[in-house]
Amino acid sequence: MLNPVYLLVALGLVAIPVILITAFIFGHTNAERTRRTIKPLRLSTSWILVACAWIIFSVSSTLRTPALLIALGMTLGALGDLVLADVIPLPKRMISGIIVFSIGHLCYIAGFSQTARALGLSDPFSESILWAAFVIVAALLWFFLIYNPAKARTLNLGSLFYGGLIAIMAGTATALALTDPRFTLTAIGSVLFLISDIILGNRELRDNDWFLVHDVVWVLYITGQALIVLTTMWG
Numbered sequence: 001m002l003n004p005v006y007l008l009v010a011l012g013l014v015a016i017p018v019i020l021i022t023a024f025i026f027g028h029t030n031a032e033r034t035r036r037t038i039k040p041l042r043l044s045t046s047w048i049l050v051a052c053a054w055i056i057f058s059v060s061s062t063l064r065t066p067a068l069l070i071a072l073g074m075t076l077g078a079l080g081d082l083v084l085a086d087v088i089p090l091p092k093r094m095i096s097g098i099i100v101f102s103i104g105h106l107c108y109i110a111g112f113s114q115t116a117r118a119l120g121l122s123d124p125f126s127e128s129i130l131w132a133a134f135v136i137v138a139a140l141l142w143f144f145l146i147y148n149p150a151k152a153r154t155l156n157l158g159s160l161f162y163g164g165l166i167a168i169m170a171g172t173a174t175a176l177a178l179t180d181p182r183f184t185l186t187a188i189g190s191v192l193f194l195i196s197d198i199i200l201g202n203r204e205l206r207d208n209d210w211f212l213v214h215d216v217v218w219v220l221y222i223t224g225q226a227l228i229v230l231t232t233m234w235g
Helices: 006-025 039-059 064-084 093-118 130-146 153-179 181-206 213-232
Strands: none
Touching: 006 039, 006 213, 039 064, 039 213, 064 093, 064 213, 093 153, 093 181, 093 213, 130 153, 130 181, 153 181, 181 213
């Protein structure tokens, strides 16, 4: 029987698209025509997921440790959002954001491995090399879509490192899903996260400002995060 506490999670997930649609309708397109959504409303959806992640952790039993790791990963992701949005002013905004998000991805990877261990499944990181294939694909996409020698070397290297880390996270999640289909949504979410960051990297380093690119990135990103947060829902 569904734990009543999970109803709060369901309400949070329903609220996210409502908030984003509201933020879009009542927002104004910026001068670059890359975004329309209202910033506070957009950022609030990330913190709704933080609340959902900690709620899931609070009622978890078998998957309590991985639920904690995923809640920490989502919290770091939300903090990274504030850094990238200049709400938390840090030097070298992009590099600072990459560092915060990277720690979050390490939490996700550990969470996926701990999920497998708790359920008696093969470890999707140490016992699978699928993540290596994801890293190779991500490196190729970085070279063709993101790398820009005209930009700072630290930014190029930082984006390569970060892309590789997301690829490891996505590959680990996909390996987990191949072992147990219950985690298919986790794999889909991790791939959406990877796609959103490839688009964002193309925008930031290649200056590819197509119409509403930032809003598209956010929808892919927040959907991916939501599916990752649900990984330990039934534990």
